[in-house]
Amino acid sequence: MGGNLLMTAQRRKQRTALLLLLPALVIVLIFFGLPTIFMARMSFNLHPDQRLFVPGFTFEHYAALLSNPVFTGAIWTTVKLAVMASFATVVIGYAFALIVWLKPPRWRLLLIGVALCPLLISEIAIIFGWWMFFPKNGLLSYALHSLGLVNDKISLMYTEFAAFVGLIYVTLPYCFFILLSIFDGIDRRMIEASADLGAPPLTTLREVLLPLTWTGLLVAFSQSFIWTMGTYATPSALGPDTLWTVGYLIQEQMLGKHNWPLAAALSMVLVLGVAAVMVLTRSLMPKRASYHV
Amino acid sequence: MTERTALELENVRRCFGSVVAVDDVSLAVAPGEFVTLLGPSGSGKTSTLRLIGGFEELDAGAIRIKGERIDHLPPYRRDTATIFQSGALFPHKTVAENVAYGLRMRKVERPERDERIRQALDIVRLQGYEDRYPSQLSGGQKQRVALARSLAVRPAILLFDEPLSALDLSLRLQLRGEIKRLHDELKFSAIYVTHDQSEAMAMSSRVAVMNKGRIEQVDRPEKIFHDPANEFVFTFIGESCCLLVRCSGTDVTDRNGQAIALSLRDSLPEGDSRLYIRPSRLKLAAEAQGLPNGLTATIHFIEFLGDVHRYHLKAGALEVFADHAGAIGHDVGALIDVGWRSEDMRVFR
Amino acid sequence: MSDALARRGFEPVMLKALGAAFMVFIIAYILIPVLVTLVMSFNDASMIRFPINAWSLKWYQDFFASPQWTDALKSSVIIATGTAILSTVSGILAAWAFERFPIPFKNVLYLLIMLPLFMPGVVLGLGIAMTFGGVQIAGVSIYGSRALVMIAHSLWAMPLVFMLMEATFRTVDYRVVEASYDLGANPLRTFIEIVVPMVSTGVISSALFAFVISLNEFVMALFLTDRDTQTLPVLMWLSLRSAGTPRLAVASVILALTVFACLALILVWYVRQLRKVSRN
Numbered sequence: 001m002g003g004n005l006l007m008t009a010q011r012r013k014q015r016t017a018l019l020l021l022l023p024a025l026v027i028v029l030i031f032f033g034l035p036t037i038f039m040a041r042m043s044f045n046l047h048p049d050q051r052l053f054v055p056g057f058t059f060e061h062y063a064a065l066l067s068n069p070v071f072t073g074a075i076w077t078t079v080k081l082a083v084m085a086s087f088a089t090v091v092i093g094y095a096f097a098l099i100v101w102l103k104p105p106r107w108r109l110l111l112i113g114v115a116l117c118p119l120l121i122s123e124i125a126i127i128f129g130w131w132m133f134f135p136k137n138g139l140l141s142y143a144l145h146s147l148g149l150v151n152d153k154i155s156l157m158y159t160e161f162a163a164f165v166g167l168i169y170v171t172l173p174y175c176f177f178i179l180l181s182i183f184d185g186i187d188r189r190m191i192e193a194s195a196d197l198g199a200p201p202l203t204t205l206r207e208v209l210l211p212l213t214w215t216g217l218l219v220a221f222s223q224s225f226i227w228t229m230g231t232y233a234t235p236s237a238l239g240p241d242t243l244w245t246v247g248y249l250i251q252e253q254m255l256g257k258h259n260w261p262l263a264a265a266l267s268m269v270l271v272l273g274v275a276a277v278m279v280l281t282r283s284l285m286p287k288r289a290s291y292h293v
Numbered sequence: 294m295t296e297r298t299a300l301e302l303e304n305v306r307r308c309f310g311s312v313v314a315v316d317d318v319s320l321a322v323a324p325g326e327f328v329t330l331l332g333p334s335g336s337g338k339t340s341t342l343r344l345i346g347g348f349e350e351l352d353a354g355a356i357r358i359k360g361e362r363i364d365h366l367p368p369y370r371r372d373t374a375t376i377f378q379s380g381a382l383f384p385h386k387t388v389a390e391n392v393a394y395g396l397r398m399r400k401v402e403r404p405e406r407d408e409r410i411r412q413a414l415d416i417v418r419l420q421g422y423e424d425r426y427p428s429q430l431s432g433g434q435k436q437r438v439a440l441a442r443s444l445a446v447r448p449a450i451l452l453f454d455e456p457l458s459a460l461d462l463s464l465r466l467q468l469r470g471e472i473k474r475l476h477d478e479l480k481f482s483a484i485y486v487t488h489d490q491s492e493a494m495a496m497s498s499r500v501a502v503m504n505k506g507r508i509e510q511v512d513r514p515e516k517i518f519h520d521p522a523n524e525f526v527f528t529f530i531g532e533s534c535c536l537l538v539r540c541s542g543t544d545v546t547d548r549n550g551q552a553i554a555l556s557l558r559d560s561l562p563e564g565d566s567r568l569y570i571r572p573s574r575l576k577l578a579a580e581a582q583g584l585p586n587g588l589t590a591t592i593h594f595i596e597f598l599g600d601v602h603r604y605h606l607k608a609g610a611l612e613v614f615a616d617h618a619g620a621i622g623h624d625v626g627a628l629i630d631v632g633w634r635s636e637d638m639r640v641f642r
Numbered sequence: 643m644s645d646a647l648a649r650r651g652f653e654p655v656m657l658k659a660l661g662a663a664f665m666v667f668i669i670a671y672i673l674i675p676v677l678v679t680l681v682m683s684f685n686d687a688s689m690i691r692f693p694i695n696a697w698s699l700k701w702y703q704d705f706f707a708s709p710q711w712t713d714a715l716k717s718s719v720i721i722a723t724g725t726a727i728l729s730t731v732s733g734i735l736a737a738w739a740f741e742r743f744p745i746p747f748k749n750v751l752y753l754l755i756m757l758p759l760f761m762p763g764v765v766l767g768l769g770i771a772m773t774f775g776g777v778q779i780a781g782v783s784i785y786g787s788r789a790l791v792m793i794a795h796s797l798w799a800m801p802l803v804f805m806l807m808e809a810t811f812r813t814v815d816y817r818v819v820e821a822s823y824d825l826g827a828n829p830l831r832t833f834i835e836i837v838v839p840m841v842s843t844g845v846i847s848s849a850l851f852a853f854v855i856s857l858n859e860f861v862m863a864l865f866l867t868d869r870d871t872q873t874l875p876v877l878m879w880l881s882l883r884s885a886g887t888p889r890l891a892v893a894s895v896i897l898a899l900t901v902f903a904c905l906a907l908i909l910v911w912y913v914r915q916l917r918k919v920s921r922n
Binding site for chain 3: 126131250
């Protein structure tokens with residue numbers, strides 16, 4: 001009898017847990033799980049002209065992704081852009097976090113406030129900000145011209161450089177805060193110990209700080225890689241017309257060309273890409289891991 | 294049915310995986326009794342208390358409060374009140390709100406509730422602190438609020454979970470006295486968990502010594518100290534030295550077989566034995582004369598402990614320490630006689 | 643020997659100079675688009691063009707006089723508020739379940755809840771648009787409704803709330819919760835009266851996070867809204883594609899001001915909370 005009572009207590013607890021989880025699970029399962037399955041199915045449907053889709057089963061959309069130079073080019077562009085932007089973001093974010101970590105506390109709050117800015121501002125507002133900075137009549141051209149550094153008005157608008165500047169701006173705060181939290185877990189006296197043992201600053205960075213922050217670097221990189229891979233607004237608004245990312249194509253196929261199966265197939269490519277990066281990051285994590293915390 | 298017991302544990306058992314934390318524990322607490330669970334860490338005393346409070350679930354056995362089984366009830370339906378080690382005050386509620394909480398849950402209405410809050414704070418001498426937040430109180434004050442909060446609901450039994458162990462010594466002694474005084478006045482039933490012997494001895498009606506999930510002995514503090522039921526209780530309560538000796542025929546040697554100058558009134562059993570004696574009961578030099586048991590040993594080193602000097606002695610492989618008020622004029626390396634009465638010694642095989 | 647000495651002396655100085663230069667660079671980098679936008683919003687001209695010759699509040703008046711833009715702002719705030727409520731409630735409950743209850747397949751469920759956070763907005767938006775595009779409830783199409791956008795935004799906001807609150811709940815002294823049970827409060831009562839107030843800072847921060855994410859998001863919203871439910875960022879994106887005017891700068895400023903107003907409110911609340919506890 002006592003056993004029965006205990007069983008029911010255990011079961012009651014599990015039921016309560018399930019009840020507590022229910023709202024979250026409903027959101028995730030119905031509005032993420034279901035659409036993902038729906039999209040996976042959609043990517044095999046047929047797409048005759050003038051119709052969104054017709055139920056059927058074909059690999060032609062995936063075949064197109066692998067053979068049509070527009071799509072292979074877009075996938076290549078997306079990966080290249082994500083790697084380069086993430087790398088730059090991590091380098092800048094690392095230096096920024098390191099400096100904030102080393103600065104005395106009264107600087108810290110101010111700098112963290114500055115770093116929060118891009119996080120609190122909408123991507124569209126960021127795009128628009130740079131949109132006013134780079135073109136011929138923008139601030140950059142005006143500033144350089146009135147300083148006498150250039151003779152003619154210049155425009156950096158619609159270049160890959162502008163796209164990078166925008167992308168890095170959006171991902172930088174995430175990198176910065178991930179890395180800062182890792183740095184905060186390191187005993188600052190370790191730097192003094194290293195210097196005391198005769199290591200100059202750059203050696204300390206290489207021998208002490210980099211190994212200690214390796215996990216954070218990895219997480220920060222994959223975080224910005226995943227984000228950059230899925231975005232399309234910033235590169236398509238600031239970059240050249242030829243800068244087609246997978247995200248841009250999805251949007252174009254869906255809203256412009258009304259080709260649902262192809263848009264779904266492109267989305268599945270992105271989903272698989274994100275999953276691959278997550279698995280890869282996980283496998284690169286040191287097993288016995290986290291020196292921090 | 295008359296109330297003969299406030300609380301009754303019957304063959305209570307609790308396992309964590311393969312570890313048996315509480316093993317077949319039975320214990321009855323009479324109304325108004327103050328029972329202490331004393332034991333080293335990991336002995337199962339806190340687990341036992343948490344079983345009573347309902348924070349852990351029983352694997353076997355029964356728990357009764359005033360004769361009624363409560364082991365299937367969640368903590369909020371049990372008529373118990375726990376004073377936690379940390380106090381566990383609600384940080385976002387004032388002192389008065391903390392004390393009011395249990396009364397509100399028991400649907401005690403306004404005028405009576407206020408009266409009982411006032412009384413409870415009176416009892417722990419915290420009048421005038423009603424509107425403070427826990428973060429504005431000292432450690433001792435926090436523990437007194439915790440006590441008031443538990444007293445206010447007038448539970449069938451109060452459960453103390455090492456409530457003084459986080460405080461410093463002088464505060465601990467002061468609060469210990471206060472809890473004792475309150476118990477004398479209010480006659481509440483209580484179970485008090487501690488690993489501090491002096492706390493257990495000073496406060497309790499009865500002490501239950503626990504070891505490895507079992508109760509080794511339950512009795513009045515004096516009996517526990519003077520008449521320990523077994524080797525564990527003897528060694529755990531108070532200080533003791535242990536002589537490891539071997540007996541074959543009439544020869545008494547140390548474990549290595551080396552002869553030692555040990556004379557005992559009663560002969561030892563054949564083979565290996567352990568002799569336990571309290572260092573305070575060992576007499577040295579002239580005072581050892583005429584006692585029925587004696588040992589001649591070398592002074593190894595001497596410690597000054599304030600009230601007494603502690604003489605560390607060696608005889609063969611035996612090591613003994615004896616406390617003596619004041620120096621006795623012997624130096625390290627000298628031979629010295631040690632003697633003791635038979636009733637101060639216990640022999641275990 | 644002298645070589646080593648010189649290096650040891652030179653390196654720190656150089657690094658210090660480099661550090662200072664980098665600091666100036668990063669602050670400039672972050673502030674440029676903010677300041678450009680702020681300045682441009684007070685421009686009197688109708689073209690985006692530097693230098694600015696005349697200043698006025700003309701575009702602010704224009705923004706508030708335009709029903710299209712104020713409706714979009716209203717829509718944004720409604721959706722963001724809904725998202726904040728939805729994701730905070732569901733995220734907190736789930737985090738509490740994870741922290742205090744035995745859950746079968748815990749790792750799988752954890753991954754499931756966190757996964758949407760890593761999905762590109764374009765994928766989430768597309769999936770929901772395709773799946774619920776034709777669905778009607780009681781004759782009303784749910785596609786294009788604000789509720790659907792709230793749920794979509796919650797796919798990002800809820801995992802964040804969940805993560806934050808899980809960490810927060812871990813800091814709660816569980817003895818305090820036990821003390822509440824012990825004094826006779828059932829789990830629901832304990833959760834509302836003891837647990838939530840104890841983590842109120844975490845709750846408020848999570849809600850703010852959720853609000854900001856939803857307010858600023860525009861890729862999912864682009865897929866899921868129609869002309870009547872359009873949010874401000876969506877409208878900004880569409881106008882940027884046609885032509886940029888200082889009105890966009892005004893919209894940017896107002897969007898940011900909404901965020902900072904919330905932040906300020908929470909800061910005030912937080913300071914008051916601190917005062918209350920450390921009074922006297």
